[in-house]
Amino acid sequence: MIARDRISKLTANLVLLAIGILFVLPLLWVLFASINRTAGLRVEFPTEPTLGNFKAVLNTDTTYRPVFNGIVLCGGSALLTMVCAVLAAYPLSRFKSKFNRPFLLTVLFCTGLPITAVMVPVYGLFVQLNLVDTIGGTIMFMATSSLPFAIWLTKTFMDGVPISLEEAAWVDGAGNMQALRRIVLPLMWPGIAVVLIFTFIGMWGNFFVPFMLLLSPERLPASVSIFTFFGQYGEPNYGQLAAYSLIYTFPVLMLYLLLSRKLGGAFALGGAIKG
Amino acid sequence: MTSSASAVPAPSSREAGRGGRPRAAKLVRMTPLTPAIALMLVFLAGPIIYCLYAAFTNMALTGTGANEVKFVGLENFRKAFGSGAFTNAIWLTLVFTLISAIIGQNTLGLGLALLMRRSTKIVRNFVGTAVIGAWVLPEVVAAYLLSAFFNEEGTLNVMLHKVGLPGQDWLYAAPIIAVSLANIWRGTAFSMLVYSAALSEVPKEIEESAEMDGAAGIRRLLFVTLPMISRAVMTNLMLITLQTLSVFGLIYAMTRGGPGTKSQTLPLYMYEQAFSFSQIGYGTAIALVMLAIGAVFSLIYLRGLNSEAA
Numbered sequence: 154m155i156a157r158d159r160i161s162k163l164t165a166n167l168v169l170l171a172i173g174i175l176f177v178l179p180l181l182w183v184l185f186a187s188i189n190r191t192a193g194l195r196v197e198f199p200t201e202p203t204l205g206n207f208k209a210v211l212n213t214d215t216t217y218r219p220v221f222n223g224i225v226l227c228g229g230s231a232l233l234t235m236v237c238a239v240l241a242a243y244p245l246s247r248f249k250s251k252f253n254r255p256f257l258l259t260v261l262f263c264t265g266l267p268i269t270a271v272m273v274p275v276y277g278l279f280v281q282l283n284l285v286d287t288i289g290g291t292i293m294f295m296a297t298s299s300l301p302f303a304i305w306l307t308k309t310f311m312d313g314v315p316i317s318l319e320e321a322a323w324v325d326g327a328g329n330m331q332a333l334r335r336i337v338l339p340l341m342w343p344g345i346a347v348v349l350i351f352t353f354i355g356m357w358g359n360f361f362v363p364f365m366l367l368l369s370p371e372r373l374p375a376s377v378s379i380f381t382f383f384g385q386y387g388e389p390n391y392g393q394l395a396a397y398s399l400i401y402t403f404p405v406l407m408l409y410l411l412l413s414r415k416l417g418g419a420f421a422l423g424g425a426i427k428g
Numbered sequence: 429m430t431s432s433a434s435a436v437p438a439p440s441s442r443e444a445g446r447g448g449r450p451r452a453a454k455l456v457r458m459t460p461l462t463p464a465i466a467l468m469l470v471f472l473a474g475p476i477i478y479c480l481y482a483a484f485t486n487m488a489l490t491g492t493g494a495n496e497v498k499f500v501g502l503e504n505f506r507k508a509f510g511s512g513a514f515t516n517a518i519w520l521t522l523v524f525t526l527i528s529a530i531i532g533q534n535t536l537g538l539g540l541a542l543l544m545r546r547s548t549k550i551v552r553n554f555v556g557t558a559v560i561g562a563w564v565l566p567e568v569v570a571a572y573l574l575s576a577f578f579n580e581e582g583t584l585n586v587m588l589h590k591v592g593l594p595g596q597d598w599l600y601a602a603p604i605i606a607v608s609l610a611n612i613w614r615g616t617a618f619s620m621l622v623y624s625a626a627l628s629e630v631p632k633e634i635e636e637s638a639e640m641d642g643a644a645g646i647r648r649l650l651f652v653t654l655p656m657i658s659r660a661v662m663t664n665l666m667l668i669t670l671q672t673l674s675v676f677g678l679i680y681a682m683t684r685g686g687p688g689t690k691s692q693t694l695p696l697y698m699y700e701q702a703f704s705f706s707q708i709g710y711g712t713a714i715a716l717v718m719l720a721i722g723a724v725f726s727l728i729y730l731r732g733l734n735s736e737a738a
Contacts, residue, residue: 165546172540173555176562176613178583179573186576194576196583241464248457256461258730263472265666265726267674269695270718273702273711274475274482297471300464329457358566360677379568380681391576398569409564 186395193391206396215382216375216400223374224404226288226363227356230295235349237296238303243333245304246311247319257308263301272365279366286368295362299352306351310344311337350412354405375401476719483713489706497709504713514714516689517697521673524608524693529672532612534665537619541627542649556620563617571681574610575599599683603691607679611672618671619664626660627653659732666729670722694718 178196186192187206189199210216245253275294276285284290318340319332327335338345360376367373373381379401383389483504487497508514540559544552562570577583578598585595598606630653638652654661676695679685685692685700692700694714702711 162546162548165543166548166551169540169543169547169551169555172536173551173558176555176558179577179613180558180561182576182583183569183573194579194582195586237464237467240460243460244458245461248454250454250458252458261733262723262726262730263468265670265722265729266472266476267670267695267718267722269674269676270698270715270722271472271475271479273698273708273715274478275471276702277478277482277487277708277712278471278475293467294471297467300468301472304464330460354564358568360567360681364677376566376568376677379566379572383572394572398572402565402569405564405566409560413560 183395183398186391187399188396189392191392192395206390206392207400209390210393210397210400215378215397218371219373219375219378220401220404222288222372223357223376226292226295226374227353229288229292230299230356231349231353233292233296234299234303234352235307235345237300238307238348239333239338239345241304242307242311243329243337246308247316247329257305260301260304264305268298269361272361276365285366286372288367288372291363291366294366295356295359298362299355303348303352306348307344310341310348313344314340347412350408354408357405479712479716479719482709483716485709487709487712489708500709504710505717507710508713508717513689513692513697517692517694520604520691521693523604524611524675524679525669525672527605528608528611528615529668530665532608533615533619533668533672534661536612536616537621537664538623538661540616540620541623542653544624545627559620560617562613563615565614567614567677568681570614571610571678574606574613575682578606578610600687603683603687607682607691610678610682611675614678615668615671619668622660622664622667623657626657630656662732663729666725666732670725670729673718673722673725 182194182196185196185198188202188204189197190201190203190205192199192206244250245257279285279290279294282290314337318336322332322336358376360380363374364377364380367377370378370381379394379397383394383397484499484501485497486500486503540555544556547555565573575582579585580595580597584598588595634656635648635652638648674695675693676699679691679693679696680699683691685696689697695718698711698714698718701707701714
């Protein structure tokens with residue numbers, strides 16, 4: 154029995170390692186190519202490692218402005234999503250109403266709709282409302298598209314905050330919004346952080362929405378500019394592409410680490426989604 | 429927030445404190461919902477309703493449909509289902525979803541989650557980090573990394589040459605397979621996390637006693653473990669199917685739908701028709717087809733959750 158256990162453990166480890174290596178290879182490429190002046194398409198450690206590629210892309214047009222745009226766009230949208238989601242989650246979590254169940258079911262139904270499909274009519278709507286190529290309009294749409302999931306997740310977290318504390322506050326004459334701000338939010342900040350960071354990560358990587366709704370090069374976020382700089386003309390400079398990819402990925406990587414270290418991040422999320 | 433996180437609103441009880449309020453007060457309590465509802469009405473319901481209208485017109489950015497929008501009935505749908513490019517896109521979308529989501533991400537995710545329970549911590553951490561790393565990467569970056577990997581001079585061919593197999597430019601030879609594998613690489617983490625969470629709640633004793641009774645390996649998996657996490661399997665399948673149906677950036681950045689139309693799934697076909705060829709009416713008709721597919725899956729998903737909760 155013990156010998157069999159050991160063999161099964163060894164097999165599990167070996168199979169896992171093999172899969173892990175397949176997942177790591179493409180990642181290794183970007184790491185090695187970014188410090189290689191003459192990077193090609195295969196994984197190889199550079200003979201003379203250099204930071205030249207990073208220096209070449211660290212300028213306003215290539216890096217600083219798109220990253221800044223991305224922060225404004227995704228940060229703005231994530232904050233808007235969060236504010237609306239918290240406000241919406243409060244009555245849904247705290248008050249019984251006939252309206253709650255159909256509303257939550259609709260929200261859940263919306264999380265399943267393919268946002269990609271709505272993009273053609275959204276573009277039409279943006280033309281009608283004169284919102285094409287505006288940061289504000291794009292922020293509002295991006296916020297809306299992640300709102301259903303955010304409402305649902307926020308409500309789940311809010312349900313975990315016991316109601317007794319608020320009842321005490323109500324007796325003392327505090328209003329609902331005061332109770333929300335003073336009592337509920339401080340108690341559920343880890344949940345808020347999870348939703349906020351998760352929303353931001355999703356938006357930071359989103360290509361299609363800003364690609365469709367923004368036109369001027371000086372308004373494009375990093376997710377689109379990486380494509381327009383490197384994707385459109387002939388053979389790109391792979392070393393610079395890799396360096397830029399790393400710079401662009403860095404913020405979400407850090408946020409993700411924060412999420413998983415401090416808050417149990419994705420694992421908690423996996424639990425929430427599991428249903 | 430783990431298992432209690434049922435999708436269906438648990439009746440959050442709290443009428444007691446301030447019971448018996450008049451209607452107006454009840455409405456006032458619901459006002460915080462306004463911003464969310466307003467946004468979703470304008471930017472989500474609005475476009476969907478618009479879809480329902482535009483799909484039946486000849487709306488276009490150039491040509492006749494640009495000057496005068498006419499109602500054309502089912503013409504767009506007739507055109508779509510009669511066109512080879514559309515059926516090709518439907519077909520490719522099915523292949524893409526089947527290979528990359530239902531078979532690839534789902535099975536690999538479950539496999540990883542199962543193997544991780546028996547592995548050593550260091551291996552588990554290494555593999556978990558690699559798989560989640562691929563997931564966290566932005567879409568376009570993932571597309572570039574995998575384009576490099578599948579390229580004629582890329583790492584995959586280097587490995588194939590080492591074991592004496594011929595290489596080729598996978599993005600030309602088998603584009604839909606290449607983008608499907610890319611989507612597996614990028615998306616498996618989600619299934620892995622869902623299954624890890626689900627498996628962590630399966631009591632060890634049940635599996636052990638099943639083993640005592642002689643159910644080992646595949647049989648134990650099929651008849652003991654899987655039934656216990658069937659809800660997670662349903663949820664996961666629905667969610668990844670919905671995600672995969674609407675993948676755009678990954679394929680667009682890797683192949684642009686090409687060569688020719690060999691990897692042009694529905695979202696890419698819709699984009700091409702609506703924007704490259706300016707056929708907004710026709711493009712919305714395709715969007716409506718996609719929405720309908722998504723809605724059907726979404727409803728099945730809701731039903732599944734609902735019947736479990738009841």
